Amino acid sequence: MKTRYIVYIALALVVGYLIFNKLHGGKDKNGQGGPTADAKAGGKKKGGPVPVNVMIVHDTSVTNSIDLTGSIDPNEKVSLISQTAGNITGIYFKEGGRVSKGQVLVKVYNQDLVASLAQNQYQITLAKQNEYRNRILLQKEAVSQQEYDTSLSSYNSLKAAGDVIKAQIAKTVIRAPFSGVIGLRSISPGGYLSQSTPIATLVNTDPMKVTFNVPERYEPLIKPGSKITFNIASSKKNFAATVYAIEPSIDPTSRTLTIRAKAPNPNGEITAGGFAKINLTLDQIPRTVMVPTECVIPNIKTNQVYLVHKGMAVAKNVETGLRTDTKLEVTNGLKTGDSLIISGLIQIRGKSPVKIIKVIK
Template identity: 65%
Template sequence: MKTRYIIYIVLALLVAFLVYNKFFSKHAKETKTATAGKGKKKNGPVAVNVMIVHDTTVVNQIDITGTVDANEKVNLVSQTAGAVTGIYFKEGQRVSKGQLLVKVYNQDLQASLAQVQAQLALAKDINRRNEILVQKEAISKEEYETSKSSYAAYQAQVANIRAQISRTEVRAPFSGVIGLRSISPGGYLSPNTPIATLVNIDPAKVTFSVPERYLPLIKVGSKVNFTIESSQDVFGATVYAIEPALDAVSRTITVRAKAPNAKNLLTAGAFAKINLTLDQIPKTIMVPTEAVIPDLKSSKVYVYHDGKALAKDVKTDLRTDTKIQIVDGLKSGDSVVVSGLIQIRPKAPLKVLKVIK
């Protein structure tokens, strides 16, 4: 029993020593004094950088994506069926409009044409003689009309056969570069058999979509700059056509521009990164994005005024990668705080480290 009391007394003394050492010893008092001194120390000014804003000219641009298309593109096919008797182009060759590319068997039509042309020549002579005779009243008018009708019928037959022959010849509908052929001499060609692809890509067409909000700023004649993965060059194009209706799903409008391609650097189907110039704002204020503090109702910035931070509500509009347009709330010459914003409160003293002009 006495042993237990002794243990209690020892524990009580130990606790008393720890409490004294914590709160009443010389070291504890020094620590308390130092902490109190720090708490009473007055906060100094916040070190910041400021930018003197001024009116500047801003080009309103947006970056979008699009596709490079051929100016003209067609899959060549034959209008009639038959054996291929001639191929008159090389793959990858540039061809001219109207140039003969492929010929299908037409000897039977050529023979029919020769026969009808002979009959046409005879009918022409008969009709010419009858025209003279009818004027001399040597034959009746009915005989002359019959020969005239026969002559016209043979003319129609010749035109019909020539039309059939023309369908056995595949010619280039426009000038361009012809692709890889999928036929061979002697093979059977039907109207469903693809021959090759003919492409004209000078100029090239660039097709892209623009959000509805920019529709009033897009017009025929607007300039477009774009790049492609296969070239380091920056290409220029001019808008020439705008779709008259918005896409109901994406709420965008399709725009098409033409780009010169004399060096043949653009390829149909290429992915285009487009920089579209919408308009130019001749006089406005732009500040770094980090200088604008978003709020529930508006946005604000801090202005350096008489050594202190002055909060100003501002109205913003255009944004770029690094800056934002201020359309109301600032004037040229204001010193906008662009750093140390987390530590700033209204009317807080400021120390300017750097002035950006």
């Protein structure tokens, strides 16, 4: 019996404790329930201002350019061949050397032609004297018009024959058609030179030609006089060139326009046949606003940025234009002096209070 009473008393104490805890355990020192009151107040504590970095908007100039690839060609290039066949009597150039326009490079045997020309000159002298005599006699009516015309025709025919021989002799002398550097020769003195035998390659490397293609949408922005810069694998320098010719039609396969520019090469640093990495300047905007790309938030109908106004973040609609790797042009919506928020944008909602941590001018 005594044990049963002890059990009953223990159960009563447990039940009493549970009831007391149910009624009084959720209150704070002031007698108010902490979790319940917080839940009624909204369930969370209100946050402070968002820390942000700000950029002061200002005007700047920007260059619109694109990167392309192209090939490098000599200004002029020709494979020298002879217009007549014969034995080579002389070679007057050094392989890899510079030659001047009109310089004699190779001579082919022409003594037979020289002899024919000398004979022709004697005949011309005699025919000229005969024509002169008949002209005097015709004035005195001592010969007929037909006899004079025959002597005049003979004289003119001999002069024409002499011109033909002179042209044939000229073909036996190969001259440089332009100034430049001559390559390796494939002939030897005394060898037989035919009209199909290559002699050497002559190139003019100052200036060099840079040929490249641009997408058709850039056609209105490119014209003769446009500037490009490029670099090549064999040099760390940047070289400059000027556009001088544009293909009049667009390639229907690639939809590109072929452009050619000239690059000065007085020291021979640019090698023909090389590969060029080109930067083409399309246009230059002297005054515009450029902002970091990440601070422009695209919406369905427009783009937005956030400005700081009286300690609050204020959304502003903007219009954009040119885009570079890291920046975006704002053509409308910003003015010089605006405080543009460039960080902490994910935390900003509506007119959020902000705290400026850093100002970039």
